[in-house]
Amino acid sequence: xxxxxxxxxxxxxxxxxxxxxxxxxxxxxxxxxxxxxxxxxxxxxxxxxxxxxxxxxxxxxxxxxxxxxxxxxxxxxxxxxxxxxxxxxxxxxxxxxxxxxxxxxxxxxxxxxxxxxxxxxxxxxxxxxxxxxxxxxxxxxxxxxxxxxxxxxxxxxxxxxxxxxxxxxxxxxxxxxxxxxxxxxxxxxxxxxxxxxxxxxxxxxxx
Numbered sequence: 221x222x223x224x225x226x227x228x229x230x231x232x233x234x235x236x237x238x239x240x241x242x243x244x245x246x247x248x249x250x251x252x253x254x255x256x257x258x259x260x261x262x263x264x265x266x267x268x269x270x271x272x273x274x275x276x277x278x279x280x281x282x283x284x285x286x287x288x289x290x291x292x293x294x295x296x297x298x299x300x301x302x303x304x305x306x307x308x309x310x311x312x313x314x315x316x317x318x319x320x321x322x323x324x325x326x327x328x329x330x331x332x333x334x335x336x337x338x339x340x341x342x343x344x345x346x347x348x349x350x351x352x353x354x355x356x357x358x359x360x361x362x363x364x365x366x367x368x369x370x371x372x373x374x375x376x377x378x379x380x381x382x383x384x385x386x387x388x389x390x391x392x393x394x395x396x397x398x399x400x401x402x403x404x405x406x407x408x409x410x411x412x413x414x415x416x417x418x419x420x421x422x423x424x425x426x427x
Contacts, residue, residue: 231312233304236291236373238397241282242300243373244311245289250321256286256375257326258391267324270314279303284374284392285321291373291392353418354381360415361388365408369394376408384420386412 230247250270251257259265260282262275271283274292282293290311294303315321358378369376374394379387388408390397409422 229312229315231308231315233308234289234373235300236393236397238293238373238393238395240296241291241293241373241393241397242304242307243289243291243393244308246311246315247288248315249288250290250315251285251287254287255325256284256391257322258282258284258375258395259326264326267326268322269319270311270321273310273314274307277303277307282395286370286375286392289370289373290321293393293395351381353416354378356416357381357386357412357419360412361408364411368407379425381419384418386419386422387425388422389425 227247232245234243234245236243257268257271259268259271259275262272265272265275265283268283268285270290271285274280274283274290279294279298280292281295282291284291284293292307294300361376361378366376369390372393374390374392374397376394377389377391379389381387386409388404390404404422404424409419412419412422
């Protein structure tokens with residue numbers, strides 16, 4: 221009789237453009253269905269056993285989860301070289317023991333696809349697009365920009381499009397990153413302007 225062998229959990233650390241944030245990547249999904257979750261204090265961690273445990277480290281000031289990674293933001297009291305191994309092992313052991321990172325999502329983010337018009341009721345943190353231009357903006361963000369932002373340990377969310385101005389929200393490693401303004405203007409704004417002439421400017425909503 222064959223015995224099912226459980227795949228060992230592997231975690232590796234990956235630096236982000238934000239010197240205060242480190243991305244910890246797992247070889248398995250941590251958050252499913254394209255959702256994301258951000259916690260900026262222990263008081264917000266109801267529904268996330270992993271985030272609650274991470275905030276027990278005195279230097280942790282933020283936890284962001286998406287797909288197969290956890291982005292941790294720290295205070296300036298410690299250096300990454302002093303705590304990365306400890307955090308990596310902690311997350312690995314937590315998942316190896318069969319614990320669930322999130323039992324209840326604080327807010328769901330649903331990736332936009334070709335059928336999103338029939339799924340507006342599932343949008344909570346995402347602002348559901350209501351015009352053809354907003355549809356194109358969100359599809360562009362999802363297809364071209366979100367993968368790159370997640371690669372840097374963060375996420376981008378469409379909030380509004382008013383008078384040619386697109387408002388987005390950057391989270392995870394992208395929140396408070398010294399290079400986020402450059403990314404927003406040179407990268408995101410430039411791409412949206414090229415692809416959607418109606419877009420005049422892109423701004424980020426404060427958390």
